[in-house]
Amino acid sequence: MIDFGNLIAAQPLSALLADYPVVRDFFLNLNLPPLNEAKSLADALLEADDDWLLEFGLTREEIPSQLAAFLTTMTAAESGRAVTSLTIIGGRDKSGGAENIELHIEPGTVVSIVGPTGSGKSRLLGDIECLAQGDTPTARRILIDGAEVTEDDRFNLEGKIVAQLSQNMNFVMDLTVAEFLEMHARSRAVGVSGDADALIKTCFECANSLAGEKFTPETKVTQLSGGQSRALMIADCAYISQSAIVLIDEIENAGVDRREAIALLAQSEKIVLISTHDPLLALGADKRIVIKNGGISAIIDTSAEEKASLVELEKIDRLLYNTRKTLRAGGQINDLGTL
Numbered sequence: 001m002i003d004f005g006n007l008i009a010a011q012p013l014s015a016l017l018a019d020y021p022v023v024r025d026f027f028l029n030l031n032l033p034p035l036n037e038a039k040s041l042a043d044a045l046l047e048a049d050d051d052w053l054l055e056f057g058l059t060r061e062e063i064p065s066q067l068a069a070f071l072t073t074m075t076a077a078e079s080g081r082a083v084t085s086l087t088i089i090g091g092r093d094k095s096g097g098a099e100n101i102e103l104h105i106e107p108g109t110v111v112s113i114v115g116p117t118g119s120g121k122s123r124l125l126g127d128i129e130c131l132a133q134g135d136t137p138t139a140r141r142i143l144i145d146g147a148e149v150t151e152d153d154r155f156n157l158e159g160k161i162v163a164q165l166s167q168n169m170n171f172v173m174d175l176t177v178a179e180f181l182e183m184h185a186r187s188r189a190v191g192v193s194g195d196a197d198a199l200i201k202t203c204f205e206c207a208n209s210l211a212g213e214k215f216t217p218e219t220k221v222t223q224l225s226g227g228q229s230r231a232l233m234i235a236d237c238a239y240i241s242q243s244a245i246v247l248i249d250e251i252e253n254a255g256v257d258r259r260e261a262i263a264l265l266a267q268s269e270k271i272v273l274i275s276t277h278d279p280l281l282a283l284g285a286d287k288r289i290v291i292k293n294g295g296i297s298a299i300i301d302t303s304a305e306e307k308a309s310l311v312e313l314e315k316i317d318r319l320l321y322n323t324r325k326t327l328r329a330g331g332q333i334n335d336l337g338t339l
């Protein structure tokens with residue numbers, strides 16, 4: 001991962017802007033007065049007006065670190081490095097017992113992770129996110145394309161091939177949803193071709209269809225609810241970001257149409273792993289990892305019988321959904337047949 005703090009401190013603004021044109025958007029958004037681009041950001045800010053700083057409630061020290069956080073977000077998952085397989089090599093459970101497994105996962109596969117609360121589902125996602133090499137509490141190892149990840153690669157790849165969808169969108173910046181998508185598309189150069197607008201539109205519409213409560217392109221990202229920002233991140237992952245591996249640590253009731261979201265991600269030829277307590281999501285996956293006492297205790301391929309059961313379960317789920325909707329709207333439940 002690039003240390004943007006150092007990068008920003010070490011070079012003149014002109015060089016930074018040449019490498020990361022998106023920095024200009026950041027300045028525009030903060031409404032910064034023109035800066036001397038021959039100087040580093042910190043030095044250029046020394047010349048900035050005190051009144052301007054006061055107006056925005058910012059200190060000279062805060063701006064470079066906010067820019068570093070912004071660049072980290074904007075360039076995450078940028079590389080577009082293709083991944084042909086992800087391998088999880090077992091370590092040990094909480095009691096020290098060996099997992100004895102080796103699981104290969106290929107693009108276009110959705111894997112659910114099930115197990116009781118506290119069993120270690122998030123830990124497994126964490127191991128994948130940091131491309132663990134035996135150095136986490138589970139001692140698991142993660143291979144990419146069947147090969148060990150070297151220490152150098154590990155830090156270069158981190159945040160690039162894996163996107164973890166639990167992060168929230170608490171940007172310091174006052175961006176609207178449309179601005180966020182536009183900037184992200186541009187910073188990733190997806191937007192260079194003429195169809196950037198169409199892509200952004202598709203991404204926005206998708207995010208909205210996933211979110212329970214609708215939002216507009218003019219909504220500020222900081223004003224999105226948890227479910228809405230998650231929906232935006234999922235759509236962003238499917239259409240704009242090129243990270244090959246998507247990890248979703250499920251929060252219950254996130255207000256996102258989760259099955260639709262997973263189907264969308266699966267279609268985008270990514271490797272998707274989702275920890276879940278939702279039986280429909282668990283069965284909707286191609287296979288599921290069962291976690292017990294911190295260890296992988298089983299890996300089950302979803303059988304044809306299970307897929308058939310899923311169809312029945314979806315009917316029950318639809319019934320419950322309609323019941324909830326009717327009750328919320330002040331209605332009464334006298335005849336299930338009408339729901």
Ligand SMILES: Nc1ncnc2c1ncn2[C@@H]1O[C@H](COP(=O)(O)OP(=O)(O)OP(=O)(O)O)[C@@H](O)[C@H]1O
Pocket residue numbers: 092093094115116117118119120121122123124137138275293294295
């Ligand atoms: N193999 C292991 N060895 C040691 N500690 C572990 C192991 N697996 C998980 N843990 C630790 O157990 C704790 C609970 O695990 P985790 O948060 O992953 O549970 P979870 O299944 O995600 O629970 P929830 O369903 O509530 O989200 C964490 O502190 C985690 O680091």
Ligand SMILES: [Mg+2]
Pocket residue numbers: 121122123249275
């Ligand atoms: Mg968890």
